[in-house]
Structure formats: C-alpha cells, structure tokens
Amino acid sequence: MAKYLLLKHYRGAPTAVNDVPMDQWTPQEISAHMQYMRDFAARLEQTGEFVEGQALAPEGTFVRYDGEGNPPVTDGPFAETKDLIAGWMVIDVDSYERAVELAGELSAAPGAGGKPIHEWLELRPFLTEPPTITE
Amino acid sequence: MTAELDEALLRSLTPSVLGILVRRGVDFAAAEDAVQDALVEAVRVWPADPPRDPKGWLITVAWRRFLDTTRADVARRRREDLVDEEPAPGPAPTVDDTLQLYFLCAHPSLTPSSAVALTLRAVGGLTTRQIAHAYLVPEATMAQRISRAKRTVSGVRFDQPGDVATVLRVLYLVFNEGYSGDVDLAAEAIRLTRQLAAAIDHPEVAGLLALMLLHHARRATRTAPDGSLVPLAEQDRDRWDTTSIAEGVQILQTALARDRLGEFQAQAAIAALHADAPTADETDWVQIVEWYDELTRLTDSPVVRLNRAVAVGEADGPRAGLAALAALDDSLPRHTAVAAYLQERDGDLATAARLYVEAARKATNLAERDHLTRQAARLNARR
Numbered sequence: 001m002a003k004y005l006l007l008k009h010y011r012g013a014p015t016a017v018n019d020v021p022m023d024q025w026t027p028q029e030i031s032a033h034m035q036y037m038r039d040f041a042a043r044l045e046q047t048g049e050f051v052e053g054q055a056l057a058p059e060g061t062f063v064r065y066d067g068e069g070n071p072p073v074t075d076g077p078f079a080e081t082k083d084l085i086a087g088w089m090v091i092d093v094d095s096y097e098r099a100v101e102l103a104g105e106l107s108a109a110p111g112a113g114g115k116p117i118h119e120w121l122e123l124r125p126f127l128t129e130p131p132t133i134t135e
Numbered sequence: 136m137t138a139e140l141d142e143a144l145l146r147s148l149t150p151s152v153l154g155i156l157v158r159r160g161v162d163f164a165a166a167e168d169a170v171q172d173a174l175v176e177a178v179r180v181w182p183a184d185p186p187r188d189p190k191g192w193l194i195t196v197a198w199r200r201f202l203d204t205t206r207a208d209v210a211r212r213r214r215e216d217l218v219d220e221e222p223a224p225g226p227a228p229t230v231d232d233t234l235q236l237y238f239l240c241a242h243p244s245l246t247p248s249s250a251v252a253l254t255l256r257a258v259g260g261l262t263t264r265q266i267a268h269a270y271l272v273p274e275a276t277m278a279q280r281i282s283r284a285k286r287t288v289s290g291v292r293f294d295q296p297g298d299v300a301t302v303l304r305v306l307y308l309v310f311n312e313g314y315s316g317d318v319d320l321a322a323e324a325i326r327l328t329r330q331l332a333a334a335i336d337h338p339e340v341a342g343l344l345a346l347m348l349l350h351h352a353r354r355a356t357r358t359a360p361d362g363s364l365v366p367l368a369e370q371d372r373d374r375w376d377t378t379s380i381a382e383g384v385q386i387l388q389t390a391l392a393r394d395r396l397g398e399f400q401a402q403a404a405i406a407a408l409h410a411d412a413p414t415a416d417e418t419d420w421v422q423i424v425e426w427y428d429e430l431t432r433l434t435d436s437p438v439v440r441l442n443r444a445v446a447v448g449e450a451d452g453p454r455a456g457l458a459a460l461a462a463l464d465d466s467l468p469r470h471t472a473v474a475a476y477l478q479e480r481d482g483d484l485a486t487a488a489r490l491y492v493e494a495a496r497k498a499t500n501l502a503e504r505d506h507l508t509r510q511a512a513r514l515n516a517r518r
Contacts, residue, residue, distance in 0.1 A: 048283055127500050
C-alpha cells in the first residue's frame with residue numbers, strides 16, 4: 001500500500017533505446033503507442049492499482065511573486081530547460097518491486113517501427129502519513 | 136419523526152448478516168454484494184423509518200436483493216432451485232460466522248492491500264467509496280480491488296479454519312497506516328479488533344487490542360495544531376486519554392497472565408510502560424529494553440532492534456545506544472534519524488545536525504521529514 005509516481009520526461013531522462021522523435025513515427029505507430037498507454041491504465045484499474053494519469057503540454061510558463069501590489073512575474077518557456085516533464089501516472093501498489101515491474105511494462109510502450117521505446121521512466125515514492133505506532 | 140442513523144450499530148451487524156447468507160448457501164461474493172446493498176438501503180430508509188429488529192431487517196433486505204440479482208441473471212438460472220422459496224431460517228448465526236469472515240478476508244492468498252480493503256467492506260461494513268476516500272484512490276480502482284479480492288477467495292471454504300496471525304496483521308495495517316478521510320480508520324481498526332476479541336479467546340488478539348488502545352490514547356497529543364509531529368517525550372501527558380489507557384492496561388494484564396506471550400502483547404507492554412510514566416524522565420527504560428529483548432526473540436525484526444537501540448540509549452546513555460546502533464544495517468528506515476538523535480544526546484551537535492539533514496532526505500513520510508528538518512535547523516541555529 002504505497003503510492004508511486006511514474007514520471008515521463010520529454011527531456012532530462014537518460015536516452016531511450018529506441019530513441020526516435022514521435023514526429024518521425026508513422027501515424028499508425030503513434031496510434032498504437034496511445035492505445036498501449038490507455039490499455040495499460042485500464043489494466044491497472046482492473047487490478048485495483050490505478051490512481052491517476054495526466055499528460056502535460058510541453059510548453060509552460062514560470063511564475064513568481066513580485067512583491068505586494070505587483071502582479072506576478074512570468075517568464076519562459078525556456079527552450080534550454082534540461083528537465084521537462086511530459087506526464088505522469090500515479091499507482092497504488094503493495095511493494096516497491098511491483099512498482100518497478102509496472103514501470104518496466106509502461107516503458108515497453110511501442111514506438112518507431114512498432115518496437116518498444118525502452119524509455120527511462122522516473123519512479124518516485126509519495127511521502128505518506130506517519131505511522132501511528134512508532135516505538 | 137426521524138431518528139439519527141446509528142451507523143456503528145448498522146456496521147456492527149454486517150458480519151453476522153453476511154454469515155447468515157453464506158450459511159444459506161449463497162456464495163461469498165454474491166452475499167457480500169447483497170449485504171452491501173442492504174446497508175446502503177438502510178442508510179436511506181432507517182432515519183425516517185427505523186426498524187424494530189435492525190438485524191432481521193438487514194437479513195430480509197439482503198436476501199431479497201440476492202434473489203432479485205440471481206433471478207435477473209440468466210447465466211445463473213440453475214440457482215433458481217436453491218433460491219425459489221424462502222429457505223428455512225437455517226442455523227442461528229454464530230460467533231463462528233464472524234470469525235470465519237475475518238479469516239476469509241485476511242486469507243493468505245490476498246495481498247495486504249486487498250485483504251485490508253475486503254476486511255473493511257465485508258467485516259466493517261464500510262462502502263467502497265468510504266474505503267477509496269480513506270486510502271486516497273479512485274472509487275473505481277477500489278471497487279476493482281475488492282471484486283478481485285472476492286474472486287481470489289471464492290474457492291476458499293467458509294468453514295475452513297484460518298490463522299489468527301494473518302487477521303491480526305491486517306488489522307494492524309488498518310490501524311497503523313490509517314490515512315485521513317471521513318472514516319476514522321484507527322477507530323475502525325479498534326472496533327474490528329474488539330469485535331474479533333469477542334469472537335475468539337486469544338492472547339494476541341487481546342495484545343493487539345491493548346496496543347491499539349494505548350496508542351490511540353495519545354492521539355490528540357501526537358501532532359501540534361499546525362500538523363507537525365510531537366515526539367513522545369514532548370507530548371502533553373495530561374491530555375492522554377486515561378480511560379483508553381486503563382482499558383488497554385487491563386486487557387494487556389489479563390492476556391499476559393495467560394503466559395502465552397506474542398509480539399503484540401510485548402509491543403503493548405512497551406506502550407503501557409510509556410503510558411505509566413507521569414513524565415518522560417520517569418520512563419522505566421530498563422524495563423522497556425527488557426521488553427525489546429523479548430520482542431527481538433519473538434520476531435527478530437530489524438525495526439525492533441532499531442527501536443531497542445533507542446531504548447538502550449535512554450537506559451544506559453547515548454554511547455551505549457550508538458554502540459547498539461552500530462551493530463545494525465544502516466540502510467534500515469529511520470536508522471539515520473536514530474543516529475542523529477543519539478549523537479545530539481551525546482553532545483556532538485555538528486554530526487547530529489548533518490545526520491538530521493540526511494535523515495530528512497531519507498524520510499518516507501512528510502511529517503517526519505519536516506520534523507527532522509526542523510531538528511537540523513534548531514541545531515544549526517545554536518552553533
């Protein structure tokens with residue numbers, strides 16, 4: 001019973017084995033990829049392990065407070081940002097081993113040539129509530 | 136005239152109603168669905184029209200629901216023979232039915248999270264939505280988890296004897312890893328353990344109940360109003376719930392007198408010694424170390440050894456605690472936090488501050504991470 005974030009990067013993760021930009025796939029390959037992601041989420045819902053999944057637009061804005069009375073300052077997007085998140089999936093599983101297993105499955109999503117991308121996914125545990133019994 | 140719905144009463148009837156349906160020959164999964172429907176109906180109807188015999192009402196409604204579902208299900212036509220007429224009342228529900236439900240819902244073929252979910256629904260009478268909220272997952276996910284769990288145990292015979300230890304592990308999980316939500320899972324774990332203790336005479340069931348009560352007694356003092364953790368030594372002991380402590384101690388003493396020690400009794404004994412100390416300084420650490428030695432013999436758990444090192448540090452001084460700690464694998468959760476604490480007690484504030492920072496980085500829960508960061512900040516501000 002632990003939640004993990006599976007983090008997918010546009011940029012910033014180590015290079016995938018089948019590293020071809022999506023715009024160079026065939027339309028069918030793109031559809032197959034999307035279908036794989038949907039099927040994966042549906043399967044996790046069936047196993048009672050799915051919490052949520054979201055995709056993010058590649059371009060965002062940086063925002064910060066600029067002092068009393070001033071509107072927030074915005075900046076970006078920065079083309080050079082090293083770490084760019086593409087989306088995430090949150091799972092609720094019984095063990096770290098199970099989380100790794102699922103991340104491995106998700107990383108096998110098909111890409112160019114219909115072959116698995118072997119994309120690097122980042123697996124991050126959620127911080128939990130503190131246990132009741134501590135001593 | 137509408138009455139307040141007695142949800143505790145309603146839910147306490149769940150296991151026996153479910154047991155009766157199963158005794159009538161309904162398979163567990165279908166019976167559980169029917170009882171859940173009856174509970175939902177009760178929540179709707181009872182406030183305006185409270186039944187004179189709540190349990191009889193639930194049995195009747197659950198049974199009808201089962202009949203309706205079965206009749207509607209063409210694939211199950213063969214069952215018609217079984218359900219066509221109102222059956223003989225059947226054997227009276229027994230305490231054993233409740234016990235069997237606990238065994239079934241904690242069956243070793245289930246993963247811990249499935250066993251927890253199934254126990255809360257089938258024994259506890261919580262709705263899928265409540266369980267989903269409590270564990271912060273979508274309702275659809277929790278519904279699937281529960282229905283898979285039911286499929287997993289569908290082949291298990293209802294009258295097969297089970298292992299109390301597996302049930303206790305599930306109840307411990309509900310208590311110890313209770314998340315926030317509109318359901319108080321700690322209170323629910325206590326209720327379910329109490330109900331189990333009424334169904335089976337077993338010193339470890341009593342031990343777990345005592346352990347829960349003793350920890351629950353401190354609940355109001357474990358966090359500050361801003362949500363930050365308050366360590367045991369700094370808790371306001373005047374606000375500990377003395378009724379809960381007295382009950383826990385009494386249950387524990389009765390269990391210990393039977394001389395069949397187990398890990399939950401030993402853990403409860405440690406909690407009782409803390410509860411017994413009017414101030415943190417008056418804690419009987421020597422006796423606590425002895426109980427940790429006992430626990431180590433019973434479980435040989437590395438977490439127990441880590442907690443023992445803390446107790447040794449209090450009983451024999453921080454150097455002794457650090458020596459005990461040195462014998463343990465430093466990849467253990469909270470190992471660094473314990474080292475930081477003992478180093479601070481030993482006066483090495485620079486090392487302690489560095490270790491607190493490292494421990495915060497390794498913390499697995501938010502409140503502990505913030506607590507450890509604050510400890511590091513406190514020491515850095517002093518130096």
